[in-house]
Amino acid sequence: MTNLLTDNPELYEHQFPDPDHVAARFVHDLVARFGGGRALLDVGCGTGRDAGYLARAGYRVTGLDSSERMVGHAREHHPDAEFVLGDMRTFALGRRFDVLTCLDSALLYNHTNADLDAFLTRCREHLVPGGLLVAEMRNGAFFLGSTELLDGVRTRTVTWRDVPYTSHTELWIDHADQLLRRRRAWEWPGQDEPLVQRSAWRLLFPQELRHLLGLAGFEVLALFDRPGPRTDEPWTPDADLITTLSGDRLHVVARLTERTHQ
Secondary structure (H helix, E strand, O other): OHHHHHHHHHHHHHOOOOOOOOOHHHHHHHHHHHHOOOOEEOOOOOOOOHHHHHHOOOOEEEEOOOOOHHHHOOOOOOOOOEEEEOOOOOOOOOOOOOEEEOOOOHHHHHHHHHHHHHHHHHHHHEEEEEEHHHEEEOOHHHOOOOOOOOOOOEEEEEOOEEEEEEEEEEEEEEOOOOEEEEEEEEEEEOOOEEEEEEEEEEOOOOHHHHHHHHOOOOEEEEEEOOOOOOOOOOOOOOOOOOOOOOEEEEEEEEEEHHHOOO
16 A cells, blocks of 8 residues: 555545535636636546536546546546546646646645656646646745644544544655655554655745746746635635735646747
8 A cells, every 4th residue: 555545535535525615616716717718637636526526517627646546536436527647747648728727735746846847848738828727735935934834743533434544644844855744654443553654745935936937938827825725714706815925825826828839
């Protein structure tokens, strides 16, 4: 088992529920606000629930993920959308989309500058001129003045199929590599030893992200920290976008410039 949550998509949705489809509605509202089209590629689609919701809302959706089990689950539960297996740095689908989404910090799995350049190249090659990139992620600037998420170990229990799964999560910053690292140990009845899993996210600062997008041929239309699908302030279609850029989450809407395709 390489990852308890990605190997068990139903457990993932129990751990991170979104019964009101706030994340998908967030995308829909931003596309409506900034004038995107209806052909949408969801990179890092996970269980497919966002892609499925958007497909039912009238989008022509393709979801891409690197986990075979996630893609299999998505195909079974969301037949209105298409799902493909692929790496976000190297995928080549042979067609372009009006909107490309990358939610829940999936963009931050690009740990190096070369990874980020490769992903943004894939975005550029898969968007039509004027197409929108919508991304949602942790905000590196949040950690400049806050240790809120770094203090101690956080313990959480979720019950799935009558089995309680308890996770103990610890976060710390790897300054040299500009990564937020995580150690998570899982325990459940009948498990002899805790299952320890390690992961990391690249920490990007808002102006760094703006610069990287500009180099890749994108014009940033909005860069804001709240509200959003994973903030304390509820998202609404007419929400004012708060741009202090000091919150835990960072949201970006960028448009691929026409000259990129000339």
